[in-house]
Amino acid sequence: MTARTAEVAVFAGIRGPARTFSYLVPDGLDLLPGHLVRVGLGQRAVPGVVVALDGAAGDRELRPVDALVHPSPLLRAHQLALATWIAERYRCGLADAVRAMVPPALASRARSAGLASARGERTEAIFALETAGRDALAGSVRVGARQLATIRALAAGAVTARDLADAGGSAAAARALARRGLVLAGTRAVRRVPAEFALADDDRARDLPATGPQAVAIGAITAALGSGHGFLLHGVTASGKTEVYLRAATAALARGDGVIVLVPEIILTAQVVARFIARFGDRVALLHSALSPGERFDEWRRVLDGVADVVIGSRSALFAPLERVGLVVVDEEQEPSYKQESDPRYHAVDTALELGRITGAAVVLGSATPRVVTYEAARKGELASLALP
Known part of the structure; x- marks a missing residue:
């Protein structure tokens, strides 16, 4: 099988290089333009985006792409075309134009082996009554006053910690009830709109x-x-x-x-x-x-x-x-x-x-x-x- 190469715009520092760098695509690594990858540059491992697949490697000795950071391309074809236009029109490095299209938190974490969830992603606790919790309303299970208020709030439709507090319960009581199997506890993402x-x-x-x-x-x-x-x-x-x-x-x-x-x-x-x-x-x-x-x-x-x-x-x-x-x-x-x-x-x-x-x-x-x-x-x-x- 003929070895393939990838042209990668690397994020090497505050300002990116004016040019792209060629890397060998390892066998079994299915790369597409727009993929976020981790590559070696000098003694460092740096993130970069594949901007093109260049075909055969020929007789060149190239370093391989270290890892694919995310399974899906993060930049669309039209974004790569726009980045190329920006680099040519405004005389900047292609890596700078490409990096402007990637969230800073994403590029900075690409030095690790995989892409985790956003560091700043907010979640909130949510709760729901289990069947045993509904039985507790009838007095079949002994619970404290705050826990009973929490069960009543959940039975009335409360879901979040704020809902529970407004109804006289508490998230702490809900977690204690969850440990007893009376309440189901979970989380959900919170979208932040000012x-x-x-x-x-x-x-x-x-x-x-x-x-x-x-x-x-x-x-x-x-x-x-x-x-x-x-x-x-x-x-x-x-x-x-x-x-x-x-x-x-x-x-x-x-x-x-x-x-x-x-x-x-x-x-x-x-x-x-x-x-x-x-x-x-x-x-x-x-x-x-x-x-x-x-x-x-x-x-x-x-x-x-x-x-x-x-x-x-x-x-x-x-x-x-x-x-x-x-x-x-x-x-x-x-x-x-x-x-x-x-x-x-x-x-x-x-x-x-x-x-x-x-x-x-x-x-x-x-x-x-x-x-x-x-x-x-x-x-x-x-x-x-x-x-x-």
Whole structure:
């Protein structure tokens, strides 16, 4: 059997090498582009991502790939293509561009033999009554006052420690009952969505008819899904841009595509984020720099696993591992925060347009005061101009 080689973008330090490195693929190791691997570089074991499989090794003496860190590719083909474009356009190392697409907690743990769960992943204890616990309500089993209150709370529907405390029981009593076989104890993952993204009112705009200009914009964007075309949605504050985003996103999701929504500062645009969460619920993942490493890993993994197909966040949300990207929205595209000031130094608006060209996603740049270059692109017909008075 002819030996194969893999081109790997290695994460060797604060700044990655400008080039990739070739490694021998051991027999029996089924590698694909996008796989996270552990390789030797000098005297160190470092993580890296396979960017290409290069065929036969020929007469070269190469070090083998040490280990596959995760069984599934963590980066999609379009992400690798976008990383290559970023490296060429912004003159950065390919490893830097690739690493920007991988959660920091994931890359740092790839030096170990396997990929554990996120360090920051939160769980909560949950409890349920066993049959013997229900018998205790009738007095057939002797329990203390707090334990009896806990059993009554569980019988009434309490599940979590908070539920038990509100009903006069306690998690400690529930654990003691679990040791006696009266209660079943377990855990469940807790998704962390900040309270500021909760919408105070119902999503009342969902069923309202679109205005004339909104209907024109929605129709143009939905007709362009799959084409890679770009749009400038030019409208003043409160002109209804967010509802256009939401209805275009609904159309993209109906096609089986994912949606990426970029906002300049997620805390300052909490109302936009809350509207998406209210409309699409748990299909929304939040990716932004204010998240802890564990929180970021949790959200990223929900996207990779296909649980979430609407991604909202700042610049780096553009690199979410959606299987198919159908719509990219850049809200307030004139904001300077879309420019990354550290390696890889990229502009998220231009990168979003390139992602649209790679994947065929429609790209909508929304603004009341667009950048001069964006306005000129719309004037020249490079972007379709949609106005919301």
